[in-house]
Amino acid sequence: MDMVVTTTIITDMFAYEFMNNAFAAAGIVAVVSGIVGYFLVMRGQTFAGHALSHIGFAGATGAGLIGLAPLWGLLGFTLAAGIVMGALSERISNRDIAIGIVLSLALGFGLLFLHYYTSFATQATALLFGNVLAVDHTMIATLAVLAVITLAALAAIMRPLIFASLQPELAEAKGVPLRFVSTAFLAIVALAVSECAQIVGVLLVFTLMVGPPAAAQRVTTGLWSGLMLSATFALAEAWLGITLAYHTDWPVSFCIAVLSALGYFACLAMPARGRRSPAGRAN
Amino acid sequence: MTSAVALDHATIQIGGRSVLADASFSINQGEFIGVLGPNGAGKTTLMRAILGLLPPSAGTLRVFARAPQRGDPAIGYLPQVRTVLPDLRVRGLDFIASSMHGERWGLPSLSQTDRVMIEATLDAVGARDLANRPISDMSGGERQRLLLAQALIGSPKLLLLDEPLISLDAHHQEVAIDVVRKVCRERGITVLFSAHELNQLLGTLDRVLYLGNGKAVLGTVDEVITAPVLSALYGTEIQVVRAEGHIFVMSRGRDVESSDHLHDHLHDHGHGGHDHHHH
Numbered sequence: 351m352d353m354v355v356t357t358t359i360i361t362d363m364f365a366y367e368f369m370n371n372a373f374a375a376a377g378i379v380a381v382v383s384g385i386v387g388y389f390l391v392m393r394g395q396t397f398a399g400h401a402l403s404h405i406g407f408a409g410a411t412g413a414g415l416i417g418l419a420p421l422w423g424l425l426g427f428t429l430a431a432g433i434v435m436g437a438l439s440e441r442i443s444n445r446d447i448a449i450g451i452v453l454s455l456a457l458g459f460g461l462l463f464l465h466y467y468t469s470f471a472t473q474a475t476a477l478l479f480g481n482v483l484a485v486d487h488t489m490i491a492t493l494a495v496l497a498v499i500t501l502a503a504l505a506a507i508m509r510p511l512i513f514a515s516l517q518p519e520l521a522e523a524k525g526v527p528l529r530f531v532s533t534a535f536l537a538i539v540a541l542a543v544s545e546c547a548q549i550v551g552v553l554l555v556f557t558l559m560v561g562p563p564a565a566a567q568r569v570t571t572g573l574w575s576g577l578m579l580s581a582t583f584a585l586a587e588a589w590l591g592i593t594l595a596y597h598t599d600w601p602v603s604f605c606i607a608v609l610s611a612l613g614y615f616a617c618l619a620m621p622a623r624g625r626r627s628p629a630g631r632a633n
Numbered sequence: 634m635t636s637a638v639a640l641d642h643a644t645i646q647i648g649g650r651s652v653l654a655d656a657s658f659s660i661n662q663g664e665f666i667g668v669l670g671p672n673g674a675g676k677t678t679l680m681r682a683i684l685g686l687l688p689p690s691a692g693t694l695r696v697f698a699r700a701p702q703r704g705d706p707a708i709g710y711l712p713q714v715r716t717v718l719p720d721l722r723v724r725g726l727d728f729i730a731s732s733m734h735g736e737r738w739g740l741p742s743l744s745q746t747d748r749v750m751i752e753a754t755l756d757a758v759g760a761r762d763l764a765n766r767p768i769s770d771m772s773g774g775e776r777q778r779l780l781l782a783q784a785l786i787g788s789p790k791l792l793l794l795d796e797p798l799i800s801l802d803a804h805h806q807e808v809a810i811d812v813v814r815k816v817c818r819e820r821g822i823t824v825l826f827s828a829h830e831l832n833q834l835l836g837t838l839d840r841v842l843y844l845g846n847g848k849a850v851l852g853t854v855d856e857v858i859t860a861p862v863l864s865a866l867y868g869t870e871i872q873v874v875r876a877e878g879h880i881f882v883m884s885r886g887r888d889v890e891s892s893d894h895l896h897d898h899l900h901d902h903g904h905g906g907h908d909h910h911h912h
Contacts, residue, residue: 392723505740513735516721516728519712520783523684525704525736571724571767572743 357604370485372602375493376588379549380558382497384566385583386504386542387559387575389535393515393568398435398536398576401449403543403552405431405456410477410552411463420477421492424552425544427456432540436533478553480603482592493545512573549588550603557603558584561610563589568617570588583613585598635698637662637685637823639792640849643692645675645682650874652678655692658842658851660823665814666851667834668827670844671889676827677713679844680793683825686712688810695788704736709789711780713796713827724770725763726751754782758812768865774805781809785816791823798828810837830865831858832879858882 363369390399407426413423435449437570464474476484504511514531522528546555562583566576593604598605635749639659645652652675660666668676681687682694694701696708729751730743755761760778768776777797785794794813810826814837817824825842828834831854841857843850845866850857857863859882862903863871867884874881882889 392721502709506738509737509739509741510735512731512741515721516731519714520710521679521735523686523703523710523712524732565720571722571765573723573727573729574731631733 353471360593363593366486369592369596371487371490372484372592374490374590376592377585378468378490378493378497379545380588382500382542383528383546383579384507384562384581385556386500386539387584388516388563388566389504389511389541389569390559391563392512395536395539397446397449398554399539399543399559400556401435401453401456402428402432402540403547403555404453404460406540406544406547407552408456408460410462410547411467411474411513414473415463415467420473421489421544421548424547425496425541428540428543429537431456432536433533433543436536464499476551477547478551479601480547480549480554481526482549482602485548488517489548493548496541499626500538500545503538503541507531507538510530511535514535538589550606554603554607556609557607558588560589561614565614565617568574568614568620576594587613634662636660637697638825639693639695639698639714640689641693643682643689643694644689645678645687647678647687653844653849654847655678656847656849657692658849660825660840660842660851662823663821664839665817665837666826666840666842667831667838668825668842668844669829669831674844674846674866675849676844677795679849680710680795680825680827683791683793684708705827706787707790709792711784711785711792711794711797713799721769722767722902724765724767725755725760725779726765728768728779729754729786733761733781733786746749748787751782754785757785757816758782759778773800773863774802774823776809777801777805777809778812781812785822789822792817792825793825796827798830798833806833811854813837826898828886831882835880854880866878 362432364373390396398535406428409423409425409427410420411423412427413420431452461492462520475481476603479582510521510531512527514526516529518528542559543552543555546558550557563576563580565583570576570579578583591609592602594609595602639761640653640656642655642657644656644833668679670676678687682689683696683701685696685703688694688701694768696702696705712912726783727743727746730747731741733747733751752764755764758778758781760782763771763775763779763782766775768779771779777800783799784794792813797809797813801809810833812854813824813826818824826834826838831841833845835854838854840851841854843857843863843866845863847866848866849868858873858910860871860873863873863882866887871889872883874883
């Protein structure tokens, strides 16, 4: 009987096109976020990811001001900011402070743009906290194309990126162009942040880009298993979040944020693995 | 046999300052060289030059009779500055794997051959169990061992170990020296081992390369660790005291090796010194 009820609940949910769209868009974005976020966590650059999303807010509101779709403003600003941050990273001695100041400035500009384009203000909430239930087919197609570009670019630099993240001094000695790799990575993060913001909003990109990979790294220490688990966690949290929202009428982004936090703290509470693993056991 | 590393009237500069000026010496293949000298004397800079990261501004530097090449697979390197993110939950196997062909583009891959090679190298330094443990759970000594194993991957002919004993306790320092000696003797690897303390290396090294004041002196301990040679390198009067198999290098009654303050002091004075009279 439980089975029947569950099946009904799910089929019922998919009777609506907006729900199908939400699942498709959230699925695409969750996989990209989980995978890109894994490297963000590995490199200890989560704050940079957070900053990029805030800078994107100024871009999105600015785009609205000149009559463009917010996504393009978001993309343009985060990409430009990511590339500038990558190029400057070695010169800014105290990165956290510089990033913090720039992200506050960007939010300020976002507010200014909203001020001059008052009718756009209704969309401010959607930008800040996401509105996955309003996604249409065009947006899904756009997100899919962006996802392919993001993952292809990441695949192209993945090997030197891992080397440069784990051992920058040795990577430099072996001929890895450190600055190019870090700049390219921040550009990839910018793409992922722009996609992620379409689902959970610029303020909550941590829920899909940091929560799932951080949880995955508590559970497994292997590279590929970590990447797969991170993407799986993000996907599960996104889809379960939408399902939960459908049945409770709570905002989707709230549900995803709760699941992301629960997932992370549950993994944190698990006994650490691999402390005394027997020799010879692979994976 | 060609030299492993040969400098011929080489000058190596960083930001206009000559770290080595008109230096000439030649390290034979299979030698274990202790690289000593005050802070800022150019131990790291010399290694970076050998790695091909810093070409000499004058003279020649040859590594196995060739100009240094960035990414030379014949060189294993353990950098002095070793960034390890505090909560890096990556297991030892993937950490080492990241350095294998890490400069190539595309997706990382770990073939069965690579895995066997990593495990064999971990065995050689007695650290097989580190393959499956995350870096964040390893002690300083274990991380050092992992890095040493990594430097040995790919059968290098030359090993550059930049201050590998820093942040290890006395016991682990001895263990690290023993492991390097054993593996490198077996495989005939040339080693440049930079350190602050000479005494721990006395039983292991073949010759000493002492750097200071823009100059470099290569020779046996008895040839190099003498008052006249070191006084010229430090640019101040140095006494060498031998007691019970230990050697103490003193300046005005203080042990220079254990006195970082003096190192810095000498380093500051080293900026202006451009007298090249002593080789």
